[in-house]
Amino acid sequence: MSINDLEVADILGRYEPLYKLPSGGQKVVYAVRDSIKGKIVIKIGRYRSSQSLERAKREVQVLSTIDSPYFPRHYSFEVIDNYRYLIEEEFINGNPLHEHFADFSSEQSILEFALELVQGLNELWVKRTVHRDIKPANILIAKTGPKIIDLGIARLLDATSLTNSMAFMGPCTPNFASPEQLSNIKRKIDHRSDQFSLGILLVQLVLGGKHPFDPEFVGGENIPNNILQGLWAKSNVDKSVSRGFGLILHKLLSPQPYMRYRKHEELYMNLLQIREEQYQ
Amino acid sequence: MTKIFHQLGHRYQWSLDSISESNTGDGVIIGPRYIEMPDVQSLPDNIRKNAIFDPQFYIPQSYQGKLNTYHFFPQVIADGFSTNGWNDNLSLRCAEECLNFQQECDFSYLTIPSRFYEGMPSEFIDNLDNQFARPFLEAASKIHNRKPILLQVIVTNQMIRDEHFRNDLLNWLTSFPDVSGIYLIYHIHNRRKQIDDIGFLFGLLCFCSALKDAGLQVITGYCNTEAILLLCANVDAVTMGIYENLRMFNVRAFEERGDSVIRGPHARVYIPRLLQWVNHFYVDAIRLEVKNIDDYIDDNNYRVAMFSPTYNWHFTKPDPYKHYFVAFSQQLRRLSRCGGVDRLDAIIKECNNARREFSYLEHSGIEFDTDSDSSHIPHWMTAINQWRKI
Numbered sequence: 289m290s291i292n293d294l295e296v297a298d299i300l301g302r303y304e305p306l307y308k309l310p311s312g313g314q315k316v317v318y319a320v321r322d323s324i325k326g327k328i329v330i331k332i333g334r335y336r337s338s339q340s341l342e343r344a345k346r347e348v349q350v351l352s353t354i355d356s357p358y359f360p361r362h363y364s365f366e367v368i369d370n371y372r373y374l375i376e377e378e379f380i381n382g383n384p385l386h387e388h389f390a391d392f393s394s395e396q397s398i399l400e401f402a403l404e405l406v407q408g409l410n411e412l413w414v415k416r417t418v419h420r421d422i423k424p425a426n427i428l429i430a431k432t433g434p435k436i437i438d439l440g441i442a443r444l445l446d447a448t449s450l451t452n453s454m455a456f457m458g459p460c461t462p463n464f465a466s467p468e469q470l471s472n473i474k475r476k477i478d479h480r481s482d483q484f485s486l487g488i489l490l491v492q493l494v495l496g497g498k499h500p501f502d503p504e505f506v507g508g509e510n511i512p513n514n515i516l517q518g519l520w521a522k523s524n525v526d527k528s529v530s531r532g533f534g535l536i537l538h539k540l541l542s543p544q545p546y547m548r549y550r551k552h553e554e555l556y557m558n559l560l561q562i563r564e565e566q567y568q
Numbered sequence: 569m570t571k572i573f574h575q576l577g578h579r580y581q582w583s584l585d586s587i588s589e590s591n592t593g594d595g596v597i598i599g600p601r602y603i604e605m606p607d608v609q610s611l612p613d614n615i616r617k618n619a620i621f622d623p624q625f626y627i628p629q630s631y632q633g634k635l636n637t638y639h640f641f642p643q644v645i646a647d648g649f650s651t652n653g654w655n656d657n658l659s660l661r662c663a664e665e666c667l668n669f670q671q672e673c674d675f676s677y678l679t680i681p682s683r684f685y686e687g688m689p690s691e692f693i694d695n696l697d698n699q700f701a702r703p704f705l706e707a708a709s710k711i712h713n714r715k716p717i718l719l720q721v722i723v724t725n726q727m728i729r730d731e732h733f734r735n736d737l738l739n740w741l742t743s744f745p746d747v748s749g750i751y752l753i754y755h756i757h758n759r760r761k762q763i764d765d766i767g768f769l770f771g772l773l774c775f776c777s778a779l780k781d782a783g784l785q786v787i788t789g790y791c792n793t794e795a796i797l798l799l800c801a802n803v804d805a806v807t808m809g810i811y812e813n814l815r816m817f818n819v820r821a822f823e824e825r826g827d828s829v830i831r832g833p834h835a836r837v838y839i840p841r842l843l844q845w846v847n848h849f850y851v852d853a854i855r856l857e858v859k860n861i862d863d864y865i866d867d868n869n870y871r872v873a874m875f876s877p878t879y880n881w882h883f884t885k886p887d888p889y890k891h892y893f894v895a896f897s898q899q900l901r902r903l904s905r906c907g908g909v910d911r912l913d914a915i916i917k918e919c920n921n922a923r924r925e926f927s928y929l930e931h932s933g934i935e936f937d938t939d940s941d942s943s944h945i946p947h948w949m950t951a952i953n954q955w956r957k958i
Contacts, residue, residue: 468739475693476739547737550782551745 291316291372296332303330310425312564314340319379323485325363331375341373348375350417350439358408358436380437385489389497391429394428395529398493398566399559401434405486406556408436412480413552418546420477423464426494463499464488467543470512479552480545487540494528494537495521518543530564570799570904571595572897573620575790575809577602582810582886583893584615585618590868592893595676597789597807599624600641601633608671609940620751620787621670625700626683626722627822628654635822640665659699663707671711678711679751680704682720684819686757688727693740696721705746716748718787725756728771738775742782749785749804752776753817761816761845762944763794769951774958776801780877790817793843793896797948799904800912800955808896810889835881837874838892840866840899844924846940848881848888857932866895916952919945 289555293300296316303320306327311317315333322328335341351362361378368374384517392398405427412419419426428435466484467474491500496563498504498521501514505521508514520541526534536558542548549555571594574583576755582605586592597616598608611619624635628642629650635641635846645662663680670678680700685692701719714939721741727733741750754772756763763769787805788798792815795806809815812833834844839854841864846854855861865871870891873879879926881888899918906914926942936942 333847475697476736478743481744544735544739546735546778546782550742551786554783 291332291334295370295373299330299332299368299372303328304555322376325376327379328363329360329377329379331377332372333369333375334372336371341367349490350412350415351377353415354411356408356411357432358404358411358434360435360437361440380430380435382428382435385424385427385429385434386497388429389424389493392493393496395494395533396563398490398529399533399563399567401493402486402490403556403559403563404434405436405489406552406559408434409479409482409486410556412439413435413482413487414493416479418477418479419485420469420484421464422489423461424489427489462515463501465512465515466545467516467518468545470516476545478545480548480550483540483548483552483555484542487537491520491525491537491541494525500525500541524525530562530566532565536562570803571805572900573597573807574893575599575807575814577809577811577814579810582889586890586893587615588930590890590897592897593808594805595619597622598675598678600635600638604634604637605639606637613674616674617676619673619675620677620718621673621675621679622720622751622789623666623679623681624822626684626819628683630822632822638669640669654699656703658709659703663703664702664710667714671714677718677749677880678708678715679718679720680708680747682722682753684722684755684822685724687724688730688733689832690838692727693736693874697740701744703742708746717746718749718751718785719744720751720753720816722753722755723775725754725765725768728754728775729765729767731771734771734775738778738782741779741909742784747784749787750779751789752779753789755817755819759816761939761945762792764944764947766947766950766954769794769797769947770954771953773797773801773951776803777955790815792816793838793845793944794948795896795900796843796903796915796918797951799900800915800952801927802911806900808893811883818935830854832883835885835888836885837865837888838895840895841922841925842942843918843945844940844942845892847937850934850936850940851875853934854870854929857929857934866891866898868894870894872952910954912956916949919949919952 291314293316300318300320303322306319306321309317309319309329315331317329317331319547320328320330339535345365348365350363351359360380363376363378366374392401409419419436419439426436426438428437462470464485466481469481488500492498499511501511503510503514505524506514506519508517508519514520522538529537539548572592574587574593574596576583576596576598583596584742597620599622601624602882624643628928631643638645639645640662642654642662645665646658666681667678682696682700709716719741723737727737756765756768776786776798785804788803789807790809791798791807798806813821827919835848837848837851838845858864862871868891870887873887874891903911903914923942923945930936
């Protein structure tokens with residue numbers, strides 16, 4: 289059940305509203321000024337069931353244990369009347385990655401960026417948490433480096449999944465989802481699903497912003513279908529990057545999770561090794 | 569280099585003797601079915617340090633053999649195991665006690681057990697995940713300075729032949745960053761002494777090499793001579809065992825049985841050149857056809873006893889097994905010293921040589937029975953040829 293601006297007016301009244309940020313799902317997001325914390329982001333959502341409240345709590349639980357330059361700092365979580373909840377978190381001064389595609393014109397710049405993202409994602413993965421929605425819109429480029437946002441659909445792998453098992457596909461953005469997310473095979477979704485989305489994002493940088501599974505490159509009906517079929521612009525990538533980096537990208541975009549990186553440290557070490565071999 | 573483990577069972581002292589007298593193995597795999605708990609605890613330090621303990625929860629409701637001397641065996645800890653009564657608390661308690669025992673004994677790994685399922689049931693992965701992997705990993709996380717973790721899985725030929733099922737299994741087995749290796753056991757439905765299921769052999773090579781590519785150690789249990797084939801996939805360890813029940817996994821040995829009489833097999837001798845165990849009836853015939861039987865059968869101390877005219881062949885006598893341990897371990901070590909493509913070429917050459925030797929003996933008039941003949945070699949070769957294409 290979506291929530292509109294009128295329904296959150298009383299909560300907004302606590303702050304000095306600045307502007308609305310891209311919102312989605314069951315919540316609205318604003319940049320506001322708090323009298324004590326200064327400029328912050330608030331997310332107001334409505335939980336229709338205890339299940340969706342659990343989802344929000346889970347986002348908070350994960351965020352509250354992370355103290356990292358790669359994620360916004362979490363301030364508070366509050367359950368409010370009329371099935372609403374409020375999350376306060378750090379305001380990140382930055383623009384989404386897709387507005388910065390032109391900054392990544394060399395393999396070295398993409399490699400450096402990949403190292404930073406993997407370092408950030410490692411902080412989720414060691415907590416057995418999957419982001420499940422890695423895409424350019426959820427990576428903000430701030431002065432201090434990339435920030436990974438919107439853990440709203442992250443889940444703790446150790447807990448029972450929140451995903452509706454009857455849903456056609458799990459919570460994800462289809463154009464950036466792994467085959468197992470698109471097929472909604474819950475048991476298969478783990479940190480390696482994030483690796484697949486990361487692979488799409490990195491190859492997109494290699495291709496100057498074009499999506500690697502776009503029918504423009506490989507034919508097919510649409511991007512999600514091509515993801516399921518394993519059709520992507522392999523040869524375009526192989527021509528554009530070093531062999532070592534190409535192998536990493538191929539491994540990230542492997543159709544089966546077991547073909548990707550079992551240990552996240554291994555992915556980081558592989559990237560580091562390529563950087564040392566190629567650029568130092 | 570691939571390690572060689574002795575799969576211990578009945579008469580396990582012969583294996584221990586072979587290791588100390590002839591250096592035929594790098595370690596042992598201990599199973600409670602044939603060894604009581606106090607006997608395991610009192611094994612020499614050097615044996616325990618190089619041992620893998622297989623808890624053998626294959627049939628958790630079994631009381632077979634010496635399993636009930638282990639306080640953590642499901643049937644014992646639950647005072648009568650039943651799937652309905654098996655809950656999270658019991659799983660965790662069982663896991664904690666089983667792993668603490670392994671850690672205290674100073675075995676080289678902590679093994680997460682598995683149970684046996686026939687065919688390829690749809691709930692296979694979920695059940696293993698809930699009943700074994702999760703509780704045991706939780707228990708392992710509480711152990712200070714813990715040994716590396718092995719996750720056991722018992723597959724059937726159907727599971728391995730089916731690519732979809734195999735992929736699902738691989739996705740599950742590779743999903744635990746804390747697991748260092750897989751202890752793989754395969755059960756072949758209605759098998760002969762040699763595995764004649766080419767689809768299974770091909771799938772097994774794919775399965776093992778995928779696990780290796782994922783950075784997992786692969787230890788294959790209950791191996792017969794196909795251990796040589798598994799060297800192609802660069803597995804970390806293969807096994808040798810005394811009786812056939814230690815070289816061919818058969819869950820029936822763990823089922824409750826009445827006092828039915830089990831007939832013993834014919835005594836057989838392992839001939840490295842033939843890559844085959846041959847019924848002892850053929851030894852004299854082979855002796856007439858080859859120039860030097862010593863060289864042919866493999867000249868080690870145990871051969872001398874076996875080829876005495878007064879030797880009374882019987883499957884319960886130690887010499888053929890001790891001979892096999894020496895001959896087979898030398899063969900495995902020689903082949904596994906080669907790496908990569910050289911190893912594959914060496915194994916193919918070994919297979920071709922065996923085919924030639926069989927052909928020579930058959931042309932000389934020896935008609936081998938189906939358990940002693942060369943029919944497994946084309947199956948191995950086909951599996952290798954298919955596997956090397958991918």
